[in-house]
Amino acid sequence: MSLSFDRALGLHEKALAFRADRAAVLANNIANADTPGYQARDLDFGSILEAEKTGAGKPFQASQTHSQHMAVDGFIDQAAGLRYRTAAQPSIDGNTVDTQVEQAKYAENAIEFQASFTFLNSKFKGLMTALRGD
DSSP states (O other), X not given: OOOOHHHHHTTXXXXXXXXXXXXXXXXXXXXXXXXXXXXXXXXXXXXXXXXXXXXXXXXXXXXXXXTTSOOOTTOOOHHHHEEEOOOSSOOTTSOOOOHHHHHHHHHHHHHHHHHHHHHHXXXXXXXXXXXXXX
């Protein structure tokens, strides 16, 4: 009998990857807080989850056709859930990043990442227990 990690772990592995991608987007927002014209962005978990359930959101696929090309690992599928955030009070220079909002979202995402990681860890512990026959 074979063990399928996709069935055993469900969407939790993808949720952990989503949280890591969202942390990168939020950190990018914070880093560009003083860049004129920069538009704050965020990932929408609901739309990405729906795309995963329906199979509509296929990940970005690219191939390296020349040895001088850059690697394409880590690209976020923008069609699936990367959205621009509407600023409560945009600045005169067109920047829509509110540093306090971004820091709060980053902290919230870190807590959710830790929760996903803890849940995934408990799944692995359960699988190890089942494999050992305890």
